Amino acid sequence: MNTIRTFLALPVSHNTEKQLFKAQEIPLHCRRTNHPHITLLFIGDTTPEQLSLLKNTLANFQWPAPLNLHTTRIAPFPKNSSKILAAFVEPNSHLNELQKKLAEEFRNNGLPCDHKRFSPHITLARSKSAIHCHYKPVDIEFVVEQAVLFQSELHSEGSRYLALQKYKLKR
Structure with a gap:
């Protein structure tokens, strides 16, 4: 059975990306x-049938207003000497509620998703060896x-992301 790796995320603007890379x-x-x-939910291997249900679920989801967020620090993620350098996002009740409601909606519709604790961050860089730097x-x-909704393709030089569907946060 053909599957694709998928995840749901909140993309940051090009301007925010430039500011983050300038800061670190x-x-x-x-x-x-x-x-x-910011990854909201990692879905993982997704069949064509699940993808159709997933797109339908997200199209009918009650999206909130745009989210005002801010970063707190740049450091290795999830802990010191990890292989990911990330910008940590300040905990926010609106962001946490959105992630929680989406996970619940997925469960109610029989859709797979990762059940790890939500830790909002923006991955900036990856390394094959541990990143040692002070936050x-x-x-x-x-x-x-x-x-x-992104498709994630694994390649030897790293993951490539393809946008499958976009959902506007409502004003």
């Missing part, structure tokens, strides 16, 4: 990510106006 120099041994985003306070405010 990326170590030479790291590879910058394309399409920086740097970075307070960048930004607004998220849409959610995107």
